[in-house]
Amino acid sequence: MQRPEWAPESIDIERPSVARMYDYYLGGSHNFAVDRAAAQAMITAVPEAPLMAQANRAFMRRAVRFLAARGVRQFLDIGSGIPTVGNVHEIAQHEMPDARVAYVDIDPVAVAHAREILAGNAQTVIIQADLRTPEEIVKHPEVRELLDFSQPIAVLIVAVTHFIPDEDDPAGLIARIRDALAPGSYLVLSQASGEGRTEEEAAETFAVYRRADNLVRARPREMLLPYFDGFTLLDPGLVWVPLWRPDPTDNTEDADRVVFIGGVGSLGE
Ligand SMILES: C[S@@+](CC[C@H](N)C(=O)[O-])C[C@H]1O[C@@H](n2cnc3c(N)ncnc32)[C@H](O)[C@@H]1O
Numbered sequence: 001m002q003r004p005e006w007a008p009e010s011i012d013i014e015r016p017s018v019a020r021m022y023d024y025y026l027g028g029s030h031n032f033a034v035d036r037a038a039a040q041a042m043i044t045a046v047p048e049a050p051l052m053a054q055a056n057r058a059f060m061r062r063a064v065r066f067l068a069a070r071g072v073r074q075f076l077d078i079g080s081g082i083p084t085v086g087n088v089h090e091i092a093q094h095e096m097p098d099a100r101v102a103y104v105d106i107d108p109v110a111v112a113h114a115r116e117i118l119a120g121n122a123q124t125v126i127i128q129a130d131l132r133t134p135e136e137i138v139k140h141p142e143v144r145e146l147l148d149f150s151q152p153i154a155v156l157i158v159a160v161t162h163f164i165p166d167e168d169d170p171a172g173l174i175a176r177i178r179d180a181l182a183p184g185s186y187l188v189l190s191q192a193s194g195e196g197r198t199e200e201e202a203a204e205t206f207a208v209y210r211r212a213d214n215l216v217r218a219r220p221r222e223m224l225l226p227y228f229d230g231f232t233l234l235d236p237g238l239v240w241v242p243l244w245r246p247d248p249t250d251n252t253e254d255a256d257r258v259v260f261i262g263g264v265g266s267l268g269e
Helices: 018-025 033-045 049-069 088-095 108-118 134-138 141-146 170-178 199-205 221-228
Strands: 074-078 100-105 124-128 154-158 186-192 231-233 260-267
Touching: 018 033, 018 049, 018 108, 033 049, 049 088, 049 154, 049 186, 049 260, 074 088, 088 100, 100 108, 100 141, 108 124, 124 141, 134 170, 154 170, 170 186, 170 221, 186 221, 221 260
Parallel strands: 074 100, 074 154, 100 124, 154 186
Antiparallel strands: 186 260, 231 260
8 A cells, every 4th residue: 555645654554543543433534445444344333433433522622612611721632633623722722812732642643644734833732642651741841841730731531541451540540640730620531431231232332443453441430430530520420422511403312322421520720
């Protein structure tokens, strides 16, 4: 397969990538044949897959608008993915022109695309880093140059923690990020949940990801609560993402079909 001009040599274009499959679900153009094949296999097994990605993105956009309306001007988006249409800085800067957004992703493809898309926007930055080494993120010189950690920051970890195994202690990783934040900060988080499904059904839903570069660990709501330790969960709590402060025209029927549970927590205002 021919390597597109923007794709750095370091990325494997013969192996499906979670970020590029997600981009495909969202209608983006930053994906390869191998990603489309894996995503199509997912769609055959789980026809709702694109709906899940779209509902999750819509949750993120509502949360960013909500926080911008509360005066948050700084965003740290970890596991940001490929910034296709309606990404965090577009939403945040639409509400607050001086909003600053630091993007972080482990995937060099997502990072390469983000660099292209963000070029010329001095209020954004993208770094390649791993949520499993949180200090590298919160102490990263480019992140520190853009974001003032003495002021509130909204940390977004949207549709990422299901890629972190229990052994890596996702709640502990998030706590290490929380400890770097000022009062008045927020956590916006969603992840895949097998809630309401049998273990076999949940395993089947995400089986195709085994062929991609990551396994999905669907977790029930009670396993997500420790992620918000130290934060106060805002209404309506941890819910199927379409039910989190829906817009008046949103369709919230069958919200559990989207499989993602999410919420927003506030850090001791
Ligand atoms: C399903 S996408 C979600 C993208 C975006 N947050 C959204 O909700 O639209 C998951 C992203 O998390 C990234 N990711 C997975 N594991 C990660 C880790 N350990 N550290 C940072 N990013 C990670 C993947 O590369 C991918 O871009």
